[in-house]
Amino acid sequence: MFGLTFEKLLIVAVIAAFLIGPERLPLYAGKLRQFVRTVRDFADGAKDRMKEEMGPEFDDVDWKKLDPRQYDPRRIIREALLDDAPAPSAIKPVTQSAYAQRIAPLPPGSLPPFDAEST
Structure with missing residues (x-):
């Protein structure tokens, strides 16, 4: 989980215990327990809601x-x-791009085409 090993988590817990102190440690442990329970309930609720909305197809999904x-x-x-699947024969290979076609330059003094609806 995020590259954290048990030893690293243990070191973080010991440092947190020293920083928080013995007076406030039970309070913060209770808050952590409540947070974990809330997250677990949220995940279970989301899973139940997915089962309810998807119906019997929920069990068929390869998660x-x-x-x-x-x-x-x-x-x-x-x-x-x-x-190794052969390419469909109905699709023809592109031999020339539409952008590669030569378009005649505009005569001097004329305005390029303008589409009023596109702006």
């Missing part, structure tokens, strides 16, 4: 596939490049 930690751009590109 591991949607995990952002599974996103690896190198793997995605490798799979796309190694895809």
